[in-house]
Amino acid sequence: MTPDVSFDAVVIGAGPVGLACALEIQRRGLTVCVVDKGALVNSLVGYPTNMEFFSTPELLEIGGYPFPTAHYKPLREDALDYYRRVAAGENLTLRLYEQVLALEGTPGAYEVVTTKGRLAARFIVVATGFFDVPNRLGVPGEELPHLSYYYKEPYAHVGQEVVVIGAKNSAAKAALQLARAGARVTLLVRGAAISESVKYWIRPDLLNRIAEGRIRALFSTTIESIDADAVQVLTPDGPQAVPAHFVYALTGYQPDYRLLTALGIDCRTDAARTPWHNEETFETNRPGVYMAGTVCGGLNTSRWFIENGRHHAAVIAAQLFAPLGEAACVR
Numbered sequence: 001m002t003p004d005v006s007f008d009a010v011v012i013g014a015g016p017v018g019l020a021c022a023l024e025i026q027r028r029g030l031t032v033c034v035v036d037k038g039a040l041v042n043s044l045v046g047y048p049t050n051m052e053f054f055s056t057p058e059l060l061e062i063g064g065y066p067f068p069t070a071h072y073k074p075l076r077e078d079a080l081d082y083y084r085r086v087a088a089g090e091n092l093t094l095r096l097y098e099q100v101l102a103l104e105g106t107p108g109a110y111e112v113v114t115t116k117g118r119l120a121a122r123f124i125v126v127a128t129g130f131f132d133v134p135n136r137l138g139v140p141g142e143e144l145p146h147l148s149y150y151y152k153e154p155y156a157h158v159g160q161e162v163v164v165i166g167a168k169n170s171a172a173k174a175a176l177q178l179a180r181a182g183a184r185v186t187l188l189v190r191g192a193a194i195s196e197s198v199k200y201w202i203r204p205d206l207l208n209r210i211a212e213g214r215i216r217a218l219f220s221t222t223i224e225s226i227d228a229d230a231v232q233v234l235t236p237d238g239p240q241a242v243p244a245h246f247v248y249a250l251t252g253y254q255p256d257y258r259l260l261t262a263l264g265i266d267c268r269t270d271a272a273r274t275p276w277h278n279e280e281t282f283e284t285n286r287p288g289v290y291m292a293g294t295v296c297g298g299l300n301t302s303r304w305f306i307e308n309g310r311h312h313a314a315v316i317a318a319q320l321f322a323p324l325g326e327a328a329c330v331r
């Protein structure tokens with residue numbers, strides 16, 4: 001099948017890091033297209049309403065565009081607007097709501113197969129993040145409609161029994177927000193305590209709300225099954241049915257390994273199932289196919305984030321092209 005269109009490079013994923021890669025490559029004078037299965041910065045679109053980033057704005061900047069905010073830490077909405085303005089300011093070619101399915105061809109002559117066609121490119125950058133595949137509970141009832149792996153906002157849950165599963169930042173923030181908005185919150189925690197990795201300004205707030213009884217927390221708890229109106233758990237004191245009109249399983253996410261396999265990227269057998277890439281160049285086992293951003297960490301989803309992942313862009317772009325002003329491509 002003939003490709004619809006041809007570019008020097010295709011970036012898969014229009015997240016902050018994918019956009020950073022595209023603009024670095026485009027500024028070096030080559031053609032680039034960013035393909036995303038959803039909206040621009042689709043992961044951020046899926047974050048909770050008014051979520052406050054833990055990073056200060058200058059650490060989220062890409063392409064040298066200043067990120068002025070009214071607050072010390074930007075909100076999701078600030079970041080959505082910022083990255084939209086960067087993409088528009090750089091006039092990036094975007095193909096949104098177009099899912100990448102596979103990568104065919106040979107080095108220097110790749111074809112990206114999508115739900116809408118085929119794109120030819122010499123170089124590929126995979127910046128697909130980890131927000132699309134939740135770590136599932138693996139228990140009966142997890143497919144019921146009142147359970148979600150994504151938390152948005154508390155307002156639909158006033159006066160309702162809400163179970164939050166998890167003990168890291170996302171679960172902690174959701175439990176606090178839900179309780180403050182008038183939901184009756186039970187936090188189910190697998191370990192014996194709230195994770196030490198919860199940010200230092202969130203953890204004491206949560207511990208104090210648990211201590212005063214505003215949030216009920218059950219520790220060392222195993223989820224057995226999800227029912228229509230309860231979560232069945234095993235606690236150190238025996239089995240319990242925890243009432244639940246709504247359940248948020250905020251148990252983390254992982255890269256889409258099915259996609260990585262379809263792109264021909266080997267994944268290591270280490271504990272983090274790290275997608276194979278040279279740690280200095282970010283080139284994968286497929287020559288001319290690079291990996292950038294949070295996907296590089298595999299299951300270790302706290303290894304890379306926007307703050308440090310955005311720097312992959314310059315590293316990758318510098319390898320594709322000679323310094324600005326010189327025409328020669330190094331490949």
Ligand SMILES: Cc1cc2nc3c(=O)[nH]c(=O)nc-3n(C[C@H](O)[C@H](O)[C@H](O)COP(=O)(O)OP(=O)(O)OC[C@H]3O[C@@H](n4cnc5c(N)ncnc54)[C@H](O)[C@@H]3O)c2cc1C
Nearest residue numbers: 013015017037042053054055100128129293294305306307
């Ligand atoms: C709730 C939350 C808060 C966070 N806060 C911060 C913070 O304050 N500071 C910080 O530095 N980091 C933060 N992070 C971590 C991380 O930096 C972000 O997840 C960030 O979005 C990662 O950027 P990325 O470009 O690598 O991936 P993403 O932003 O996840 O972008 C990946 C893109 O790839 C697309 N995609 C996936 N599969 C396909 C496919 N088959 N075809 C086409 N497109 C595809 C997705 O739709 C998505 O748009 C946070 C993460 C979470 C979950």
